[in-house]
Amino acid sequence: MALVAAPIALSPDTAASSRAAYQAVSFVYDQIARIQNWIELRKTLALLDKLSDHELNDIGLTRGQIIEIARKGAFN
Numbered sequence: 549m550a551l552v553a554a555p556i557a558l559s560p561d562t563a564a565s566s567r568a569a570y571q572a573v574s575f576v577y578d579q580i581a582r583i584q585n586w587i588e589l590r591k592t593l594a595l596l597d598k599l600s601d602h603e604l605n606d607i608g609l610t611r612g613q614i615i616e617i618a619r620k621g622a623f624n
């Protein structure tokens with residue numbers, strides 16, 4: 549015998565509360581993602597900054613490109 553869930557009627561108050569809860573959770577997840585991206589940016593900047601100019605040249609970069617490359621890595 550298969551169980552079928554009966555539809556639940558939501559009152560306008562319940563629907564508004566659900567929407568507000570969803571928006572709050574979405575906001576928190578967005579902030580966590582921003583923090584993770586920022587951490588990734590800082591790690592990439594630190595790693596690239598440790599390379600010598602010769603090592604950067606070996607991978608086709610200049611010191612002036614470090615920030616641009618780190619941002620692409622963190623936010624893409």
